[in-house]
Amino acid sequence: MTPTQFKEKTRNFAAEKHLNPQIVQRYYMMEKLLECIVESPYHDDFVLKGGFLIGSKYGLENRSTVDIDTTYRNSKLTKEKLETVFSELTANPTKDGIRFELKGLTETREADYYPGFQAKFIAYLENARVPFKLDITSGDSIIPAALMYEHKLMFEDKTIHIPAYPTEQILAEKLHATFSFGKDNSRMKDFYDLYMIPKLERIDEKNLYKSVQGTFKERNNQSVFKHLYDQEMPQLVKDEGLREKWKRYQQENYFAKDISFESTLTSVDSLMQSIVEQEKAERKQNFKRSQQMNQEMER
Structure with a gap:
Protein backbone atom coordinates (compact mmCIF):
# COMPACT_ATOMS: atom_id res chain seq x y z
CA MET A 1 0.00 0.00 0.00
CA THR A 2 1.38 3.40 -0.96
CA PRO A 3 1.13 6.40 1.39
CA THR A 4 -1.48 7.91 -0.94
CA GLN A 5 -3.58 4.73 -0.84
CA PHE A 6 -3.15 4.54 2.93
CA LYS A 7 -4.42 8.08 3.45
CA GLU A 8 -7.26 7.66 0.97
CA LYS A 9 -8.49 4.37 2.44
CA THR A 10 -8.33 5.55 6.04
CA ARG A 11 -9.97 8.87 5.13
CA ASN A 12 -12.87 7.13 3.36
CA PHE A 13 -13.31 4.64 6.21
CA ALA A 14 -13.32 7.48 8.74
CA ALA A 15 -15.95 9.44 6.80
CA GLU A 16 -18.17 6.37 6.51
CA LYS A 17 -17.95 5.58 10.24
CA HIS A 18 -17.99 9.19 11.52
CA LEU A 19 -14.49 8.89 12.95
CA ASN A 20 -11.41 11.08 13.08
CA PRO A 21 -9.07 9.96 10.25
CA GLN A 22 -6.13 9.99 12.66
CA ILE A 23 -7.90 7.40 14.84
CA VAL A 24 -8.33 5.12 11.81
CA GLN A 25 -4.71 5.57 10.73
CA ARG A 26 -3.52 4.76 14.24
CA TYR A 27 -5.79 1.72 14.46
CA TYR A 28 -4.44 0.40 11.16
CA MET A 29 -0.84 0.71 12.32
CA MET A 30 -1.64 -0.88 15.67
CA GLU A 31 -3.17 -3.92 14.01
CA LYS A 32 -0.10 -4.19 11.80
CA LEU A 33 2.10 -4.36 14.91
CA LEU A 34 -0.21 -7.04 16.30
CA GLU A 35 0.22 -8.92 13.03
CA CYS A 36 3.99 -8.81 13.58
CA ILE A 37 3.53 -10.21 17.10
CA VAL A 38 1.23 -12.99 15.87
CA GLU A 39 3.76 -14.05 13.24
CA SER A 40 6.65 -14.05 15.74
CA PRO A 41 7.84 -16.53 18.41
CA TYR A 42 6.02 -14.29 20.93
CA HIS A 43 2.55 -14.98 19.49
CA ASP A 44 1.31 -16.58 22.73
CA ASP A 45 2.91 -14.14 25.18
CA PHE A 46 0.67 -11.10 24.69
CA VAL A 47 -3.01 -11.28 25.68
CA LEU A 48 -5.13 -8.61 24.01
CA LYS A 49 -7.58 -6.59 26.13
CA GLY A 50 -8.99 -3.07 26.38
CA GLY A 51 -10.31 -0.70 23.76
CA PHE A 52 -8.57 -2.22 20.74
CA LEU A 53 -10.16 -5.60 21.46
CA ILE A 54 -13.57 -4.01 22.03
CA GLY A 55 -13.32 -2.03 18.79
CA SER A 56 -12.30 -5.18 16.93
CA LYS A 57 -15.21 -7.20 18.33
CA TYR A 58 -17.99 -4.66 17.93
CA GLY A 59 -16.76 -2.31 15.22
CA LEU A 60 -14.52 0.74 15.32
CA GLU A 61 -17.61 2.88 14.76
CA ASN A 62 -18.91 1.61 18.12
CA ARG A 63 -15.68 1.96 20.08
CA SER A 64 -12.45 3.69 19.06
CA THR A 65 -9.18 3.72 20.97
CA VAL A 66 -5.79 5.42 20.93
CA ASP A 67 -3.59 2.55 22.12
CA ILE A 68 -3.26 -1.22 22.49
CA ASP A 69 -3.72 -2.80 25.92
CA THR A 70 -2.17 -6.19 26.61
CA THR A 71 -1.21 -8.53 29.42
CA TYR A 72 2.12 -10.32 29.22
CA ARG A 73 2.33 -13.97 30.25
CA ASN A 74 4.53 -17.10 30.12
CA SER A 75 7.65 -15.42 31.53
CA LYS A 76 8.63 -12.62 33.90
CA LEU A 77 7.92 -9.14 32.58
CA THR A 78 11.04 -6.98 32.60
CA LYS A 79 12.21 -3.97 30.65
CA GLU A 80 15.13 -5.96 29.26
CA LYS A 81 12.80 -8.70 28.04
CA LEU A 82 10.53 -6.23 26.26
CA GLU A 83 13.46 -4.41 24.69
CA THR A 84 14.60 -7.74 23.23
CA VAL A 85 11.09 -8.58 21.99
CA PHE A 86 10.50 -5.19 20.37
CA SER A 87 13.98 -5.10 18.87
CA GLU A 88 13.22 -8.36 17.06
CA LEU A 89 9.71 -7.27 16.04
CA THR A 90 10.89 -3.97 14.54
CA ALA A 91 14.12 -5.19 12.95
CA ASN A 92 12.66 -5.31 9.44
CA PRO A 93 9.83 -3.56 7.57
CA THR A 94 6.58 -5.48 7.15
CA LYS A 95 5.53 -6.91 3.79
CA ASP A 96 3.38 -3.74 3.46
CA GLY A 97 6.50 -1.59 3.73
CA ILE A 98 5.68 -0.36 7.24
CA ARG A 99 8.62 0.31 9.55
CA PHE A 100 8.15 0.47 13.32
CA GLU A 101 10.44 2.43 15.61
CA LEU A 102 10.40 2.06 19.40
CA LYS A 103 10.69 5.61 20.78
CA GLY A 104 10.37 4.88 24.48
CA LEU A 105 9.69 2.21 27.09
CA THR A 106 8.66 3.42 30.53
CA GLU A 107 7.54 1.58 33.65
CA THR A 108 3.93 2.11 34.68
CA ARG A 109 1.48 0.82 37.24
CA GLU A 110 -2.15 0.34 36.23
CA ALA A 111 -4.18 2.15 38.89
CA ASP A 112 -1.63 0.92 41.49
CA TYR A 113 -2.60 -2.71 40.88
CA TYR A 114 -0.39 -4.25 38.23
CA PRO A 115 3.17 -3.29 37.33
CA GLY A 116 3.78 -2.87 33.65
CA PHE A 117 5.29 -0.83 30.85
CA GLN A 118 4.20 1.60 28.17
CA ALA A 119 5.91 1.33 24.81
CA LYS A 120 5.79 4.32 22.46
CA PHE A 121 6.07 3.54 18.76
CA ILE A 122 6.12 5.45 15.52
CA ALA A 123 4.97 3.63 12.39
CA TYR A 124 6.40 4.86 9.08
CA LEU A 125 5.01 4.21 5.61
CA GLU A 126 7.41 6.20 3.45
CA ASN A 127 6.54 9.81 4.36
CA ALA A 128 3.50 8.89 6.49
CA ARG A 129 4.24 8.96 10.22
CA VAL A 130 1.80 7.55 12.83
CA PRO A 131 2.57 7.49 16.58
CA PHE A 132 0.82 5.10 18.98
CA LYS A 133 1.28 3.35 22.32
CA LEU A 134 1.27 -0.24 23.53
CA ASP A 135 0.55 -0.83 27.22
CA ILE A 136 1.74 -4.07 28.80
CA THR A 137 0.78 -5.29 32.26
CA SER A 138 1.41 -8.58 34.05
CA GLY A 139 -0.19 -10.59 36.83
CA ASP A 140 -3.79 -10.00 35.75
CA SER A 141 -6.48 -12.40 36.89
CA ILE A 142 -8.15 -13.80 33.75
CA ILE A 143 -11.34 -15.76 34.43
CA PRO A 144 -12.45 -17.64 32.34
CA ALA A 145 -9.10 -18.39 30.71
CA ALA A 146 -7.87 -16.30 27.79
CA LEU A 147 -9.32 -17.41 24.47
CA MET A 148 -7.92 -17.39 20.96
CA TYR A 149 -9.49 -14.41 19.19
CA GLU A 150 -9.78 -13.83 15.44
CA HIS A 151 -9.13 -10.22 14.46
CA LYS A 152 -10.20 -9.22 10.94
CA LEU A 153 -7.70 -6.87 9.33
CA MET A 154 -9.20 -3.57 8.17
CA PHE A 155 -8.29 -3.52 4.50
CA GLU A 156 -7.42 -7.15 3.79
CA ASP A 157 -9.30 -10.41 3.47
CA LYS A 158 -7.30 -11.87 6.34
CA THR A 159 -7.69 -12.63 10.03
CA ILE A 160 -4.99 -12.96 12.68
CA HIS A 161 -5.31 -15.13 15.78
CA ILE A 162 -4.22 -13.74 19.13
CA PRO A 163 -4.93 -14.63 22.79
CA ALA A 164 -7.53 -12.26 24.25
CA TYR A 165 -9.64 -11.53 27.30
CA PRO A 166 -13.04 -13.22 27.50
CA THR A 167 -15.93 -10.76 27.56
CA GLU A 168 -16.72 -11.38 31.23
CA GLN A 169 -13.18 -10.44 32.25
CA ILE A 170 -13.42 -7.21 30.27
CA LEU A 171 -16.61 -6.31 32.15
CA ALA A 172 -15.15 -7.39 35.51
CA GLU A 173 -12.24 -4.96 35.27
CA LYS A 174 -14.52 -2.14 34.21
CA LEU A 175 -16.91 -2.81 37.08
CA HIS A 176 -13.99 -2.83 39.49
CA ALA A 177 -12.77 0.52 38.20
CA THR A 178 -16.29 1.98 38.32
CA PHE A 179 -16.89 1.02 41.94
CA SER A 180 -13.32 1.66 43.12
CA PHE A 181 -13.02 5.18 41.71
CA GLY A 182 -16.65 6.09 42.41
CA LYS A 183 -17.37 9.80 41.98
CA ASP A 184 -13.71 10.47 41.12
CA ASN A 185 -13.88 8.25 38.04
CA SER A 186 -12.71 9.92 34.83
CA ARG A 187 -12.99 6.72 32.76
CA MET A 188 -16.22 7.47 30.90
CA LYS A 189 -15.24 4.84 28.35
CA ASP A 190 -15.97 2.25 31.06
CA PHE A 191 -19.54 3.50 31.49
CA TYR A 192 -19.94 3.34 27.72
CA ASP A 193 -18.52 -0.19 27.50
CA LEU A 194 -20.65 -1.43 30.40
CA TYR A 195 -23.68 -0.13 28.50
CA MET A 196 -22.73 -1.25 25.00
CA ILE A 197 -21.23 -4.72 25.48
CA PRO A 198 -24.26 -6.38 27.14
CA LYS A 199 -26.43 -5.03 24.31
CA LEU A 200 -24.26 -6.62 21.64
CA GLU A 201 -23.33 -9.90 23.30
CA ARG A 202 -24.92 -12.40 25.66
CA ILE A 203 -23.14 -12.35 29.02
CA ASP A 204 -22.66 -15.57 31.00
CA GLU A 205 -23.73 -14.46 34.49
CA LYS A 206 -21.88 -17.24 36.32
CA ASN A 207 -18.65 -16.52 34.46
CA LEU A 208 -19.09 -12.80 35.09
CA TYR A 209 -19.44 -13.45 38.82
CA LYS A 210 -16.28 -15.58 38.83
CA SER A 211 -14.43 -12.92 36.83
CA VAL A 212 -15.50 -10.18 39.23
CA GLN A 213 -14.52 -12.31 42.24
CA GLY A 214 -11.07 -12.95 40.79
CA THR A 215 -10.50 -9.33 39.79
CA PHE A 216 -11.54 -7.86 43.14
CA LYS A 217 -9.47 -10.45 45.02
CA GLU A 218 -6.40 -9.84 42.86
CA ARG A 219 -6.71 -6.11 43.52
CA ASN A 220 -7.10 -6.53 47.28
CA ASN A 221 -10.74 -5.50 47.33
CA GLN A 222 -12.75 -8.45 48.64
CA SER A 223 -15.93 -6.56 49.44
CA VAL A 224 -19.28 -8.22 49.89
CA PHE A 225 -20.79 -7.20 46.57
CA LYS A 226 -24.22 -6.45 48.03
CA HIS A 227 -22.68 -4.01 50.50
CA LEU A 228 -20.61 -2.43 47.73
CA TYR A 229 -23.68 -2.12 45.50
CA ASP A 230 -25.85 -0.65 48.28
CA GLN A 231 -23.20 1.90 49.27
CA GLU A 232 -21.79 3.01 45.92
CA MET A 233 -24.59 2.71 43.36
CA PRO A 234 -26.69 5.56 44.85
CA GLN A 235 -23.58 7.77 44.84
CA LEU A 236 -23.00 7.14 41.14
CA VAL A 237 -26.65 7.86 40.31
CA LYS A 238 -26.79 11.25 42.00
CA ASP A 239 -23.34 12.61 41.15
CA GLU A 240 -23.51 15.62 38.83
CA GLY A 241 -19.77 15.63 38.21
CA LEU A 242 -19.99 12.27 36.45
CA ARG A 243 -22.81 13.59 34.27
CA GLU A 244 -20.69 16.52 33.15
CA LYS A 245 -17.81 14.19 32.32
CA TRP A 246 -20.23 12.04 30.32
CA LYS A 247 -21.39 15.05 28.30
CA ARG A 248 -17.79 15.81 27.36
CA TYR A 249 -17.26 12.16 26.39
CA GLN A 250 -20.34 12.36 24.14
CA GLN A 251 -19.01 15.46 22.43
CA GLU A 252 -15.70 13.76 21.72
CA ASN A 253 -17.10 10.39 20.62
CA TYR A 254 -19.79 10.20 17.94
CA PHE A 255 -20.85 6.69 18.93
CA ALA A 256 -21.93 7.88 22.40
CA LYS A 257 -23.91 10.95 21.35
CA ASP A 258 -27.39 9.36 21.65
CA ILE A 259 -26.75 7.46 24.89
CA SER A 260 -27.83 9.12 28.12
CA PHE A 261 -25.77 8.76 31.28
CA GLU A 262 -28.89 7.32 32.94
CA SER A 263 -28.87 4.51 30.37
CA THR A 264 -25.29 3.59 31.23
CA LEU A 265 -26.16 3.56 34.93
CA THR A 266 -29.13 1.28 34.26
CA SER A 267 -26.80 -1.20 32.61
CA VAL A 268 -24.25 -0.97 35.44
CA ASP A 269 -27.07 -1.50 37.92
CA SER A 270 -28.31 -4.56 36.03
CA LEU A 271 -24.85 -6.13 35.89
CA MET A 272 -24.27 -5.54 39.60
CA GLN A 273 -27.67 -6.93 40.52
CA SER A 274 -26.78 -10.09 38.61
CA ILE A 275 -23.53 -10.34 40.57
CA VAL A 276 -25.34 -9.78 43.88
CA GLU A 277 -27.79 -12.55 42.99
CA GLN A 278 -24.94 -14.92 42.16
CA GLU A 279 -23.27 -14.01 45.45
CA LYS A 280 -26.51 -14.67 47.34
CA ALA A 281 -26.93 -18.07 45.66
CA GLU A 282 -23.33 -19.01 46.44
CA ARG A 283 -23.67 -18.06 50.10
CA GLN A 295 -24.83 -33.36 60.25
CA GLU A 296 -22.47 -36.00 58.88
CA MET A 297 -19.93 -35.28 61.63
CA GLU A 298 -22.60 -35.68 64.31
CA ARG A 299 -23.57 -39.15 63.13
Whole structure:
Protein backbone atom coordinates (compact mmCIF):
# COMPACT_ATOMS: atom_id res chain seq x y z
CA MET A 1 0.00 0.00 0.00
CA THR A 2 1.38 3.40 -0.96
CA PRO A 3 1.13 6.40 1.39
CA THR A 4 -1.48 7.91 -0.94
CA GLN A 5 -3.58 4.73 -0.84
CA PHE A 6 -3.15 4.54 2.93
CA LYS A 7 -4.42 8.08 3.45
CA GLU A 8 -7.26 7.66 0.97
CA LYS A 9 -8.49 4.37 2.44
CA THR A 10 -8.33 5.55 6.04
CA ARG A 11 -9.97 8.87 5.13
CA ASN A 12 -12.87 7.13 3.36
CA PHE A 13 -13.31 4.64 6.21
CA ALA A 14 -13.32 7.48 8.74
CA ALA A 15 -15.95 9.44 6.80
CA GLU A 16 -18.17 6.37 6.51
CA LYS A 17 -17.95 5.58 10.24
CA HIS A 18 -17.99 9.19 11.52
CA LEU A 19 -14.49 8.89 12.95
CA ASN A 20 -11.41 11.08 13.08
CA PRO A 21 -9.07 9.96 10.25
CA GLN A 22 -6.13 9.99 12.66
CA ILE A 23 -7.90 7.40 14.84
CA VAL A 24 -8.33 5.12 11.81
CA GLN A 25 -4.71 5.57 10.73
CA ARG A 26 -3.52 4.76 14.24
CA TYR A 27 -5.79 1.72 14.46
CA TYR A 28 -4.44 0.40 11.16
CA MET A 29 -0.84 0.71 12.32
CA MET A 30 -1.64 -0.88 15.67
CA GLU A 31 -3.17 -3.92 14.01
CA LYS A 32 -0.10 -4.19 11.80
CA LEU A 33 2.10 -4.36 14.91
CA LEU A 34 -0.21 -7.04 16.30
CA GLU A 35 0.22 -8.92 13.03
CA CYS A 36 3.99 -8.81 13.58
CA ILE A 37 3.53 -10.21 17.10
CA VAL A 38 1.23 -12.99 15.87
CA GLU A 39 3.76 -14.05 13.24
CA SER A 40 6.65 -14.05 15.74
CA PRO A 41 7.84 -16.53 18.41
CA TYR A 42 6.02 -14.29 20.93
CA HIS A 43 2.55 -14.98 19.49
CA ASP A 44 1.31 -16.58 22.73
CA ASP A 45 2.91 -14.14 25.18
CA PHE A 46 0.67 -11.10 24.69
CA VAL A 47 -3.01 -11.28 25.68
CA LEU A 48 -5.13 -8.61 24.01
CA LYS A 49 -7.58 -6.59 26.13
CA GLY A 50 -8.99 -3.07 26.38
CA GLY A 51 -10.31 -0.70 23.76
CA PHE A 52 -8.57 -2.22 20.74
CA LEU A 53 -10.16 -5.60 21.46
CA ILE A 54 -13.57 -4.01 22.03
CA GLY A 55 -13.32 -2.03 18.79
CA SER A 56 -12.30 -5.18 16.93
CA LYS A 57 -15.21 -7.20 18.33
CA TYR A 58 -17.99 -4.66 17.93
CA GLY A 59 -16.76 -2.31 15.22
CA LEU A 60 -14.52 0.74 15.32
CA GLU A 61 -17.61 2.88 14.76
CA ASN A 62 -18.91 1.61 18.12
CA ARG A 63 -15.68 1.96 20.08
CA SER A 64 -12.45 3.69 19.06
CA THR A 65 -9.18 3.72 20.97
CA VAL A 66 -5.79 5.42 20.93
CA ASP A 67 -3.59 2.55 22.12
CA ILE A 68 -3.26 -1.22 22.49
CA ASP A 69 -3.72 -2.80 25.92
CA THR A 70 -2.17 -6.19 26.61
CA THR A 71 -1.21 -8.53 29.42
CA TYR A 72 2.12 -10.32 29.22
CA ARG A 73 2.33 -13.97 30.25
CA ASN A 74 4.53 -17.10 30.12
CA SER A 75 7.65 -15.42 31.53
CA LYS A 76 8.63 -12.62 33.90
CA LEU A 77 7.92 -9.14 32.58
CA THR A 78 11.04 -6.98 32.60
CA LYS A 79 12.21 -3.97 30.65
CA GLU A 80 15.13 -5.96 29.26
CA LYS A 81 12.80 -8.70 28.04
CA LEU A 82 10.53 -6.23 26.26
CA GLU A 83 13.46 -4.41 24.69
CA THR A 84 14.60 -7.74 23.23
CA VAL A 85 11.09 -8.58 21.99
CA PHE A 86 10.50 -5.19 20.37
CA SER A 87 13.98 -5.10 18.87
CA GLU A 88 13.22 -8.36 17.06
CA LEU A 89 9.71 -7.27 16.04
CA THR A 90 10.89 -3.97 14.54
CA ALA A 91 14.12 -5.19 12.95
CA ASN A 92 12.66 -5.31 9.44
CA PRO A 93 9.83 -3.56 7.57
CA THR A 94 6.58 -5.48 7.15
CA LYS A 95 5.53 -6.91 3.79
CA ASP A 96 3.38 -3.74 3.46
CA GLY A 97 6.50 -1.59 3.73
CA ILE A 98 5.68 -0.36 7.24
CA ARG A 99 8.62 0.31 9.55
CA PHE A 100 8.15 0.47 13.32
CA GLU A 101 10.44 2.43 15.61
CA LEU A 102 10.40 2.06 19.40
CA LYS A 103 10.69 5.61 20.78
CA GLY A 104 10.37 4.88 24.48
CA LEU A 105 9.69 2.21 27.09
CA THR A 106 8.66 3.42 30.53
CA GLU A 107 7.54 1.58 33.65
CA THR A 108 3.93 2.11 34.68
CA ARG A 109 1.48 0.82 37.24
CA GLU A 110 -2.15 0.34 36.23
CA ALA A 111 -4.18 2.15 38.89
CA ASP A 112 -1.63 0.92 41.49
CA TYR A 113 -2.60 -2.71 40.88
CA TYR A 114 -0.39 -4.25 38.23
CA PRO A 115 3.17 -3.29 37.33
CA GLY A 116 3.78 -2.87 33.65
CA PHE A 117 5.29 -0.83 30.85
CA GLN A 118 4.20 1.60 28.17
CA ALA A 119 5.91 1.33 24.81
CA LYS A 120 5.79 4.32 22.46
CA PHE A 121 6.07 3.54 18.76
CA ILE A 122 6.12 5.45 15.52
CA ALA A 123 4.97 3.63 12.39
CA TYR A 124 6.40 4.86 9.08
CA LEU A 125 5.01 4.21 5.61
CA GLU A 126 7.41 6.20 3.45
CA ASN A 127 6.54 9.81 4.36
CA ALA A 128 3.50 8.89 6.49
CA ARG A 129 4.24 8.96 10.22
CA VAL A 130 1.80 7.55 12.83
CA PRO A 131 2.57 7.49 16.58
CA PHE A 132 0.82 5.10 18.98
CA LYS A 133 1.28 3.35 22.32
CA LEU A 134 1.27 -0.24 23.53
CA ASP A 135 0.55 -0.83 27.22
CA ILE A 136 1.74 -4.07 28.80
CA THR A 137 0.78 -5.29 32.26
CA SER A 138 1.41 -8.58 34.05
CA GLY A 139 -0.19 -10.59 36.83
CA ASP A 140 -3.79 -10.00 35.75
CA SER A 141 -6.48 -12.40 36.89
CA ILE A 142 -8.15 -13.80 33.75
CA ILE A 143 -11.34 -15.76 34.43
CA PRO A 144 -12.45 -17.64 32.34
CA ALA A 145 -9.10 -18.39 30.71
CA ALA A 146 -7.87 -16.30 27.79
CA LEU A 147 -9.32 -17.41 24.47
CA MET A 148 -7.92 -17.39 20.96
CA TYR A 149 -9.49 -14.41 19.19
CA GLU A 150 -9.78 -13.83 15.44
CA HIS A 151 -9.13 -10.22 14.46
CA LYS A 152 -10.20 -9.22 10.94
CA LEU A 153 -7.70 -6.87 9.33
CA MET A 154 -9.20 -3.57 8.17
CA PHE A 155 -8.29 -3.52 4.50
CA GLU A 156 -7.42 -7.15 3.79
CA ASP A 157 -9.30 -10.41 3.47
CA LYS A 158 -7.30 -11.87 6.34
CA THR A 159 -7.69 -12.63 10.03
CA ILE A 160 -4.99 -12.96 12.68
CA HIS A 161 -5.31 -15.13 15.78
CA ILE A 162 -4.22 -13.74 19.13
CA PRO A 163 -4.93 -14.63 22.79
CA ALA A 164 -7.53 -12.26 24.25
CA TYR A 165 -9.64 -11.53 27.30
CA PRO A 166 -13.04 -13.22 27.50
CA THR A 167 -15.93 -10.76 27.56
CA GLU A 168 -16.72 -11.38 31.23
CA GLN A 169 -13.18 -10.44 32.25
CA ILE A 170 -13.42 -7.21 30.27
CA LEU A 171 -16.61 -6.31 32.15
CA ALA A 172 -15.15 -7.39 35.51
CA GLU A 173 -12.24 -4.96 35.27
CA LYS A 174 -14.52 -2.14 34.21
CA LEU A 175 -16.91 -2.81 37.08
CA HIS A 176 -13.99 -2.83 39.49
CA ALA A 177 -12.77 0.52 38.20
CA THR A 178 -16.29 1.98 38.32
CA PHE A 179 -16.89 1.02 41.94
CA SER A 180 -13.32 1.66 43.12
CA PHE A 181 -13.02 5.18 41.71
CA GLY A 182 -16.65 6.09 42.41
CA LYS A 183 -17.37 9.80 41.98
CA ASP A 184 -13.71 10.47 41.12
CA ASN A 185 -13.88 8.25 38.04
CA SER A 186 -12.71 9.92 34.83
CA ARG A 187 -12.99 6.72 32.76
CA MET A 188 -16.22 7.47 30.90
CA LYS A 189 -15.24 4.84 28.35
CA ASP A 190 -15.97 2.25 31.06
CA PHE A 191 -19.54 3.50 31.49
CA TYR A 192 -19.94 3.34 27.72
CA ASP A 193 -18.52 -0.19 27.50
CA LEU A 194 -20.65 -1.43 30.40
CA TYR A 195 -23.68 -0.13 28.50
CA MET A 196 -22.73 -1.25 25.00
CA ILE A 197 -21.23 -4.72 25.48
CA PRO A 198 -24.26 -6.38 27.14
CA LYS A 199 -26.43 -5.03 24.31
CA LEU A 200 -24.26 -6.62 21.64
CA GLU A 201 -23.33 -9.90 23.30
CA ARG A 202 -24.92 -12.40 25.66
CA ILE A 203 -23.14 -12.35 29.02
CA ASP A 204 -22.66 -15.57 31.00
CA GLU A 205 -23.73 -14.46 34.49
CA LYS A 206 -21.88 -17.24 36.32
CA ASN A 207 -18.65 -16.52 34.46
CA LEU A 208 -19.09 -12.80 35.09
CA TYR A 209 -19.44 -13.45 38.82
CA LYS A 210 -16.28 -15.58 38.83
CA SER A 211 -14.43 -12.92 36.83
CA VAL A 212 -15.50 -10.18 39.23
CA GLN A 213 -14.52 -12.31 42.24
CA GLY A 214 -11.07 -12.95 40.79
CA THR A 215 -10.50 -9.33 39.79
CA PHE A 216 -11.54 -7.86 43.14
CA LYS A 217 -9.47 -10.45 45.02
CA GLU A 218 -6.40 -9.84 42.86
CA ARG A 219 -6.71 -6.11 43.52
CA ASN A 220 -7.10 -6.53 47.28
CA ASN A 221 -10.74 -5.50 47.33
CA GLN A 222 -12.75 -8.45 48.64
CA SER A 223 -15.93 -6.56 49.44
CA VAL A 224 -19.28 -8.22 49.89
CA PHE A 225 -20.79 -7.20 46.57
CA LYS A 226 -24.22 -6.45 48.03
CA HIS A 227 -22.68 -4.01 50.50
CA LEU A 228 -20.61 -2.43 47.73
CA TYR A 229 -23.68 -2.12 45.50
CA ASP A 230 -25.85 -0.65 48.28
CA GLN A 231 -23.20 1.90 49.27
CA GLU A 232 -21.79 3.01 45.92
CA MET A 233 -24.59 2.71 43.36
CA PRO A 234 -26.69 5.56 44.85
CA GLN A 235 -23.58 7.77 44.84
CA LEU A 236 -23.00 7.14 41.14
CA VAL A 237 -26.65 7.86 40.31
CA LYS A 238 -26.79 11.25 42.00
CA ASP A 239 -23.34 12.61 41.15
CA GLU A 240 -23.51 15.62 38.83
CA GLY A 241 -19.77 15.63 38.21
CA LEU A 242 -19.99 12.27 36.45
CA ARG A 243 -22.81 13.59 34.27
CA GLU A 244 -20.69 16.52 33.15
CA LYS A 245 -17.81 14.19 32.32
CA TRP A 246 -20.23 12.04 30.32
CA LYS A 247 -21.39 15.05 28.30
CA ARG A 248 -17.79 15.81 27.36
CA TYR A 249 -17.26 12.16 26.39
CA GLN A 250 -20.34 12.36 24.14
CA GLN A 251 -19.01 15.46 22.43
CA GLU A 252 -15.70 13.76 21.72
CA ASN A 253 -17.10 10.39 20.62
CA TYR A 254 -19.79 10.20 17.94
CA PHE A 255 -20.85 6.69 18.93
CA ALA A 256 -21.93 7.88 22.40
CA LYS A 257 -23.91 10.95 21.35
CA ASP A 258 -27.39 9.36 21.65
CA ILE A 259 -26.75 7.46 24.89
CA SER A 260 -27.83 9.12 28.12
CA PHE A 261 -25.77 8.76 31.28
CA GLU A 262 -28.89 7.32 32.94
CA SER A 263 -28.87 4.51 30.37
CA THR A 264 -25.29 3.59 31.23
CA LEU A 265 -26.16 3.56 34.93
CA THR A 266 -29.13 1.28 34.26
CA SER A 267 -26.80 -1.20 32.61
CA VAL A 268 -24.25 -0.97 35.44
CA ASP A 269 -27.07 -1.50 37.92
CA SER A 270 -28.31 -4.56 36.03
CA LEU A 271 -24.85 -6.13 35.89
CA MET A 272 -24.27 -5.54 39.60
CA GLN A 273 -27.67 -6.93 40.52
CA SER A 274 -26.78 -10.09 38.61
CA ILE A 275 -23.53 -10.34 40.57
CA VAL A 276 -25.34 -9.78 43.88
CA GLU A 277 -27.79 -12.55 42.99
CA GLN A 278 -24.94 -14.92 42.16
CA GLU A 279 -23.27 -14.01 45.45
CA LYS A 280 -26.51 -14.67 47.34
CA ALA A 281 -26.93 -18.07 45.66
CA GLU A 282 -23.33 -19.01 46.44
CA ARG A 283 -23.67 -18.06 50.10
CA LYS A 284 -26.88 -20.07 50.33
CA GLN A 285 -25.21 -23.07 48.73
CA ASN A 286 -22.18 -22.79 51.03
CA PHE A 287 -24.44 -22.60 54.09
CA LYS A 288 -26.35 -25.68 52.96
CA ARG A 289 -23.11 -27.56 52.35
CA SER A 290 -21.83 -26.57 55.80
CA GLN A 291 -25.01 -27.84 57.43
CA GLN A 292 -24.70 -31.17 55.64
CA MET A 293 -21.09 -31.56 56.77
CA ASN A 294 -22.04 -30.81 60.37
CA GLN A 295 -24.83 -33.36 60.25
CA GLU A 296 -22.47 -36.00 58.88
CA MET A 297 -19.93 -35.28 61.63
CA GLU A 298 -22.60 -35.68 64.31
CA ARG A 299 -23.57 -39.15 63.13
